[in-house]
Amino acid sequence: MPSAQRLEEKPLSFKDQVLFKFKDTQIEIRHRDQGCAITIPEEGQQEILHFLRLLQIGNLSLKQLSQACPDIQNQIPELLDEFIQRGLLTETRDLSRVSGVTGRQFYRELSRFLKRFKQQFPPSPLSQQLADGTLSREQLIGYALESYHVTHLCPRLLAPALAQYETTMTQNLLQEFFVSELHHDHLIKKSLKSVGIESEQLAQLQPLPMTFTVCAALGVFARQHPLSFKTALMLFEEDDKVFHELFKQRCQALNMPSDFYRPILLHAHINEEGAHDQITADLLTDVPYVSPEEQLLVKKNMTLLIESMILRTYEILDYYGNPDNIIPRCFMTTKESRI
CATH class of the missing domain: 1.20.910.10 (Heme oxygenase-like)
Known part of the structure; x- marks a missing residue:
């Protein structure tokens, strides 16, 4: 299974039906019967939430995610690797190759x-x-x-x-x-x-x-x-x-x-x-x-x-x-x- 570093230029996003559940200093992320929990300090919550929102919207690479979330950029590769191993992420298509819709x-x-x-x-x-x-x-x-x-x-x-x-x-x-x-x-x-x-x-x-x-x-x-x-x-x-x-x-x-x-x-x-x-x-x-x-x-x-x-x-x-x-x-x- 590819690591986040190998997908540095590839657009990534959460798969369909990935859900979040917030519990004080923890965020549970689940996709069907797979999932994980992230413990985050109070001072880093907003940046982590922003990072998760960007993954849910999708079409951003590791490099772009790091630029968008500079305060946690050192943690992003590790988080992405965890999501990849648990089958929560998918590689999305390059927008330049995707056609529009009505x-x-x-x-x-x-x-x-x-x-x-x-x-x-x-x-x-x-x-x-x-x-x-x-x-x-x-x-x-x-x-x-x-x-x-x-x-x-x-x-x-x-x-x-x-x-x-x-x-x-x-x-x-x-x-x-x-x-x-x-x-x-x-x-x-x-x-x-x-x-x-x-x-x-x-x-x-x-x-x-x-x-x-x-x-x-x-x-x-x-x-x-x-x-x-x-x-x-x-x-x-x-x-x-x-x-x-x-x-x-x-x-x-x-x-x-x-x-x-x-x-x-x-x-x-x-x-x-x-x-x-x-x-x-x-x-x-x-x-x-x-x-x-x-x-x-x-x-x-x-x-x-x-x-x-x-x-x-x-x-x-x-x-x-x-x-x-x-x-x-x-x-x-x-x-x-x-x-």
Whole structure:
């Protein structure tokens, strides 16, 4: 079996169905019945995680991986040898020799890739706390507040994409999607009003850092990389009926007003009725060709976006779960309120 040094110039990647499991200072890496565990000190965790993400995306050689992860470059050959011996790695094709695919083909491949990528993370702690009945009233309100930011900013984040004409079909799809997203923030505003948060406070809201990050990413993609923008919409518009049912049940268990959860559920229903979760499939169907380089860039952008969304969930739970924190988070306020 070849060593990492002999594959120095060969692009490498994890095989399909390689999954990660994080346990404090350990990372378990498994592929079917094969696997290994890596123990890493706290100060090296981010660099190791970055290295593993790059291997999952693939098409990088030992030399390129070392350049991308300079802090652990001396450990990389040993790690790669371990992965090779355990059958976790595969040699990928040189991008210069790989042909592109149609947008429709890319959507199918990308959907499978993102599904595998999400499987490496534990279940959403927000959903878990809804299911076991430990999510607090403040955390429910915090979820609505952070959702307000996304719905309020959404039309402005989408707007740059409308200025980049590609085809009539794509333009029509984006225009229809833009119009359908207008005023969705009014529903969340009604929800928040029912728990005492007024419009004057909403005008001064400050988003959590990761809420700002995911919104900014969508805006950047809309202006600078249309293919990543079209793909990102599928992550923002995913429907989760189980989550929304648990959300309703938890609100009722805490005797929260129906005017709080009904607008949020109505917003989810509007997205479902409009088949918003299919917007990416529809947009990519109109893309005639996606180069290997573009495929790789989109995958990198989407993995970063998913990680940001996961971190956002933890931030919501942490901030709004702390009774000492001010709710809502405002830039300036004359009335600091504790919901």
